[in-house]
């Protein structure tokens with residue numbers, strides 16, 4: 001059953017299309033990653049899902065509810081962690097959670113019990129009585145997670161939850177999100193420009209570029225889909241190279257072009273002809289130093305779609 005359902009969702013700001021006809025269905029219990037460089041339209045999409053901004057056209061349903069018509073009902077079911085979360089810094093972590101409970105009408109005894117369990121789950125039991133203002137960025141993010149879970153949401157939406165965390169803190173937080181989602185069978189939608197990190201926990205991702213969803217699926221399938229029309233490239237390095245050898249490789253059935261770059265050739269093919277290339281090189285008395293096919297995986301997605309944005313350390317695998 002789709003818990004989040006977007007159809008033709010569009011947002012235009014003064015003639016600028018920030019979100020462009022998005023169709024998406026996120027299933028119950030799924031961890032879905034909205035991935036894309038800064039400015040791709042992720043936050044705008046999230047705000048429309050939450051019913052906080054009105055779409056220019058299209059529809060949004062969350063837990064079978066129309067977010068535009070029933071924003072308050074949607075808010076009851078969705079826990080939202082914005083990228084710039086704020087706490088009462090003068091209050092302790094525990095007090096902050098109790099305040100959230102109060103705002104959501106949760107009785108105090110139940111609230112206290114739940115807050116303590118959650119603080120324990122997110123690894124903040126030791127800091128429960130510490131003022132939130134003294135928390136580190138990572139601790140604030142974990143408190144934020146506990147905070148959105150206080151009202152037992154059916155869906156959790158996290159906007160750039162790993163922003164400002166070091167790689168280790170990022171890994172820890174993502175692992176935590178994953179285990180919480182499993183424990184509570186919660187649907188999670190998270191946005192990020194950290195392609196490498198996020199793909200480790202997401203069941204599926206949607207690649208957001210320039211307001212459009214370029215492709216949706218598990219990362220490996222996504223790469224296949226995005227690059228299905230790309231020719232296969234075989235990298236070849238051999239010594240000595242000669243024009244005659246190059247001509248012979250070029251004349252192999254299935255080979256479209258041979259580009260020489262420094263010591264290396266890029267053989268553009270219709271299909272994988274690495275075996276034939278290797279044999280031709282060796283039969284010509286040359287030594288095969290290297291042979292590999294271009295991998296249209298995560299690296300290529302990153303290079304093509306994410307490069308150029310403000311990636312911070314996101315480029316690190």
Ligand SMILES: Nc1ncnc2c1ncn2[C@@H]1O[C@H](COP(=O)(O)OP(=O)(O)OP(=O)(O)O)[C@@H](O)[C@H]1O
Pocket residue numbers: 013016018036037038039040041042043044045160
């Ligand atoms: N209120 C607004 N008025 C005009 N343009 C806006 C408004 N909000 C967002 N935009 C523009 O819409 C585009 C998408 O912004 P959005 O914040 O949704 O992207 P994002 O993918 O979440 O990126 P980031 O991670 O930087 O927040 C950007 O070009 C942004 O400048």
